[in-house]
Amino acid sequence: MKKSHLKSADLLPILHKDRKVTKLGFSFMWVGMCVVLAAFAIGGAGVMSLSLPMVILATVIGSLAIGFFISLIADIGIEHGLSFPVYMRAPFGTIGTHIPSVTRGITASMWFGINTYFGATAMNGILNILFSFDNWFVCFLIFAIVQLINTALGIKSIERFADMAAPIIILISLWMYSSLSDQAAAAGRDIWSWAESPVTGVAAFSAFLVVIFSNMGFWATLSADIPTISRFIKAPANEKNWFKRNKSSLIGNMIAMPLTQTFMIIIGAVAYIAVLNYDPVVALQKSAGGFFLAILLLMIVLAQWSTNTAANVVPAATIFSNVGGPKFPFWAGVITAGIVGTIVQPWTLFDVIIPILLFVGGILSAIVGILFADYYLIRKRRVNVPDLYENHGQFKYMGGINLAGFIAWIVGGGASFFVPNYGFLVGFFAGAGLYYVLAKYWWFKKYPQAEIEDPSDEKYLGISVGRDWVIDENAFETAIVEIPNNVDLY
Template sequence: MTESKETYNLSTGAAVDYDVGSATAINTGSGGALHRINKFFLLDSASQERYSNEDLDPVPPEKRTWNARHSSVMAVGLSWRMALLCIALANIIQGVFIVINGVVGAKYHIPFSIQARASFGYYLAYVMIAMRMIVAIFWYGIQAYTGAECVQSMIFAIWPSFHNVKNHLPVSAHITTQFMTAYVIYFLFCLPLHYVGVHKVKWLFLLKSITTPIASLAIMGWIVHKAGLGQNSLFDQGNTKQGSALGWAFMASLYSNIGSGVTLMVNAPDYSRYSATKYSHFTTAVAVPFTATIITFIGVVAASGSKVLFGQILWDPLLIINHWTSPGGRAAAFFCAFSFFLSQLGLNIAANSLAAANDMNCLFPKYINIRRGQFIASFLGSWALTPWNILTSAPAFLNFMSGYSVWLGPLCGILVSDFYFVHKQKYHVYELYNFHGMYRYKYGFNWRAFLAFTIGWVPLLPGFIPTVSNIKSVSGMVHLYDLGFFYGFGAACLSYYAICYIFPAKETYVDAPVYMVEDNVSFDDLESSSANEKSST
């Protein structure tokens, strides 16, 4: 039995005369016919250019392979109990918002760069995409430096004489021959993972989720065995601040820990789009706070023992395992360093290289796909930015980039507000790929989103500027900055909804969601089908 033919005009509701056999034709009123084959929609390429490519298109079913299993605050005056509470709460918030914003990717199988068009408009979305791309490339370089530290510890475990490698680089280079060797090894190890594609490296995320807790427990067990948890440990340290000072120190630490995960909140659709079901990524809401809290507790135990054993607090577990010099200890040190290496590698791919690649893919779809984008991000972040110089001689720039949640918080708030409250989870995905579609807004610019975005970040500037300059701060503005994510996200989210309620963009509303990818149909198949239909007529 063949499918009955239906024809619509989305602009007027009138029927159109367009025969595509058993498929459905929809006239969008924008100069192009919309073909439906097995519920898969595509703009007719002959009548309207499509600014997209295979990696930017909604993920086809065969690539939806991700299932549920894949997915120092004490220094500011907090006790270990308050520090654990702060980190646990921060990661609960991160996990919840990653899931909330990831729903659009799991439902429509589109990345953040396409999602942003629905709320910001075609051209304003490019500004948000470029902003996040720069941040992702920067943090890729910083994470590469951390990854090189893991590699260096692995080499120490295999070849102890590596400690004595002579440095042939000048002091002005801010890096030694020894560390540069580890850095190059890390960089070369990353390249194949950027080549195979994100939907094929889910094993990395599963592996690191198993090995990292084991390695952390091993370090904690060694510390407890050697040092115990008696007097003079961090567990004897209480809060060194009291009253309102303690409260604001807690909020500043909470904001700092949430801020480190805002990139993952924003680019959650970049990996949730590969979900096999709409609910595969929901485990993030539990996995993120659980693992982060456990690892943090283990870190407190290890740091406490390091104070007893070495006379100083070592928050970096790599510095602890570098003291394991016996043959058996070196084997354990290698395993722990390798586990942390996998964990850091997974984070760098999920939060940075994939995010930057998707952004470049959207900005230059004709020339850059996700694979090329990841290579470009890798080279720019690892070498062009020279992270060893930033970490050793550019503290102001590092503070500036650490405060990026000033802008990404409001961005995330607008995305959530638009999807859930303004458009009520109803997007017309075809139109998101249509340069002249309903989500273009006037001149490609949605002033509602721009106004809400401005409301979300401008009041935080007086508290942010003193962190990167010598300008004196006003206590009230600093306290508002300490609430940065909550204010930025909340103000942008609520103001965007209010503005859209008063001045609705009714042309962007649809009665029911329209999906693009179903039943194993690819863009190439549809384009070929369209060409065959036209040639036959």
């Protein structure tokens, strides 16, 4: 008799009463998450060959598309209260889940380091203006520690910070746009028609697609592990209508994110039009100073804080906690994420890390496809949740590995590598299609799945039939042992 390694308290399904994030709170999280240097870079790169209206149109299309994919995968958390690494035990196995999950965890930690560095330089700028203090590394350590503490306090603490930060970010962003537009006009450039090297015909269409898929690829990582966040979103019980059950998620993913993402792309584009640099901080330093510059830098600090806690530290910490088991709680995962994000030294590897992270994002798009195929096409949203927490349950497969998932991931991820500009869709459809065929017609013939053999709503659905999945973390599972033939039983 031994306690299952899979039953960590921080990874158990979230009960209906414990889902505290409101639709406004989730939307405000998106406001902060979209204000990142990479978003500005997409806008700056876009106006090198396209006019700003075309960049905006491409961004809206890309943002709505990826928002839809995010909403699809988010239902795993909303319906069953499950986090990303726990559900990954279904398509990858109880042991196999660790390999793709840790890939995402390390990626999230690296993003944490980059955003912390970006925010630390802004913090250093504020302290320099106000107190003549100048030591960005001290700011980096302080900023990292504060963010990690905020995350370790839980999702409600993150939501409260987002509620406070989002209105400030919106107001300062509007001021940034106005100031940058004035700079562009002073330089004799019309922001709505200027392009550095305008292209037409096939070249223009190709550049348009690049902007679309850049926006989709940028959020590919979060679309994979969105259940880690969505499991905390309030949702109505006994609601079988998908759209009504996912209303709060849809408002955030399909309205708040596309609007904020598009506006940040515009700011990056206008910054490039104004001074040929997509970084708005660099652009505004040429015209702003003193108190106004300090306000601008405060927005950067708040935005990186909000982005890191929700989009990077929570997913990474949950994944590391899953690997560590019951003796490695969520707060230990938070510290691990902070350590990984620091030891990669983002201040010296910034130019190298960004391409690596975007490449990993393309690879992770195959995982999004696999999750979609497993959850919607094969299991049809029904999940034998208790067995996800059992070492010898149906998800043990072959030594804890689901080969169908790994083959589909390798092929889908490899396909996305050869077409990086369109990597998300290629990886998604390759991963989903191959996994569906392999799992349904091969793997699950060898390893039958209860919810597929008996697709009962009452047995295998969650909140939509009013069920809370309750897993006893202190329960033991029976080890299977062979009894020697020469032993008498009474």
